[in-house]
Amino acid sequence: MIRSVVRGFGAALPKRVMTNREMESKVDTSDEWIVQRTGIRQRHIAGEGETTASLGERAARAALERAGMTADDLDLIIVATSTPDNTFPATAVNIQNRLGMRHGAAFDLQAVCSGFVYAVATADAYIRGGLARRALVIGAETFSRILDWSDRTTCVLFGDGAGAIILEGQRGEGTTADRGVLTAQLRSDGMHGDKLYVDGGPSTTGTVGHLRMEGREVFKHAVGMITDVIEAAFEATGTSADDVDWLVPHQANRRIIDGSAKKLGIPSEKVVVTVDLHGNTSAASIPLALDTAASDGRIKKGDLVMLEAMGGGFTWGSVLIRW
Numbered sequence: 232m233i234r235s236v237v238r239g240f241g242a243a244l245p246k247r248v249m250t251n252r253e254m255e256s257k258v259d260t261s262d263e264w265i266v267q268r269t270g271i272r273q274r275h276i277a278g279e280g281e282t283t284a285s286l287g288e289r290a291a292r293a294a295l296e297r298a299g300m301t302a303d304d305l306d307l308i309i310v311a312t313s314t315p316d317n318t319f320p321a322t323a324v325n326i327q328n329r330l331g332m333r334h335g336a337a338f339d340l341q342a343v344c345s346g347f348v349y350a351v352a353t354a355d356a357y358i359r360g361g362l363a364r365r366a367l368v369i370g371a372e373t374f375s376r377i378l379d380w381s382d383r384t385t386c387v388l389f390g391d392g393a394g395a396i397i398l399e400g401q402r403g404e405g406t407t408a409d410r411g412v413l414t415a416q417l418r419s420d421g422m423h424g425d426k427l428y429v430d431g432g433p434s435t436t437g438t439v440g441h442l443r444m445e446g447r448e449v450f451k452h453a454v455g456m457i458t459d460v461i462e463a464a465f466e467a468t469g470t471s472a473d474d475v476d477w478l479v480p481h482q483a484n485r486r487i488i489d490g491s492a493k494k495l496g497i498p499s500e501k502v503v504v505t506v507d508l509h510g511n512t513s514a515a516s517i518p519l520a521l522d523t524a525a526s527d528g529r530i531k532k533g534d535l536v537m538l539e540a541m542g543g544g545f546t547w548g549s550v551l552i553r554w
């Protein structure tokens with residue numbers, strides 16, 4: 232049996248940091264309100280010349296270096312993003328070109344904040360199906376470019392960044408003790424499309440548009456959807472909350488993260504939280520959090536790591552990895 236094993240990880244953040252205090256000068260808000268409601272203290276904002284592709288390239292290079300690989304060793308690139316450099320070509324082929332890779336396949340995947348979970352699940356299916364051997368999976372976003380900077384209910388929540396992992400197909404024994412992706416549980420329900428969306432697009436307005444969100448409505452569904460896909464992952468693998476070494480959630484809101492962990496019975500010491508430093512970076516948030524916790528030595532080889540996300544669509548999902 233072939234398993235997709237994590238070989239490398241990397242991340243990239245824009246240089247510019249915007250604190251809540253600075254946000255106070257842009258809209259009618261306060262550091263206290265933002266911290267209390269979301270846990271966010273600062274976010275990184277892309278500057279001139281920094282784009283989704285350039286951040287993705289930096290994260291990819293860091294992951295390749297850690298894996299001791301070059302782009303020649305890859306045969307698949309998937310970029311999860313809702314903020315591509317262009318409508319087309321895909322940001323993935325842009326990054327492929329930046330890496331000097333002239334073979335294999337590269338494409339974008341769009342599942343908003345669940346994009347990285349969807350992309351890992353897709354890369355894993357390609358690897359297990361024999362369509363790829365080594366996949367670079369990137370989550371990269373520049374949400375600052377689709378925010379309405381006069382809307383205090385959304386502009387304080389998001390940030391920019393990128394993270395990447397490299398998955399390699401390796402033969403395993405077929406038990407959950409093996410390393411690699413153990414299961415992926417993906418869900419969507421388009422009925423909720425109007426609760427979190429961008430009010431523009433090439434086929435409707437011919438504009439890029441701005442992010443719109445009914446925050447309270449998203450919040451209402453989040454914990455239930457997240458715990459549902461995590462429980463499905465436990466059931467599929469015969470594992471339980473007690474077996475999880477690290478929960479690495481999508482970083483949207485501290486209250487959603489804490490509420491989900493509490494409902495599942497996962498203690499807060501096992502939850503990786505970066506929302507305070509990065510804000511919500513959509514598809515980039517999980518690989519950024521993975522890079523943080525794997526770089527500082529918390530996530531170690533052999534650890535059982537649960538990824539989860541929920542976002543626009545709605546889309547939601549979980550991936551369980553033996554690191």
Ligand code: ACO
Nearest residue numbers: 260264268343344383384387446447449450483484542543
């Ligand atoms: N500063 C100060 N006050 C504000 C701000 C702000 N930045 N934003 C809203 N308020 C005010 C509102 O106007 C409202 O005032 P009112 O009572 O006078 O009308 C009050 O604060 C409360 O507003 P709510 O929206 O009820 O606040 P809530 O506690 O729900 O928190 C939040 C808002 C943080 C957006 C929360 O609903 C949330 O986190 N929702 C989930 C968002 C999320 O997780 N998205 C994930 C997916 S993202 C993706 O897929 C791209």
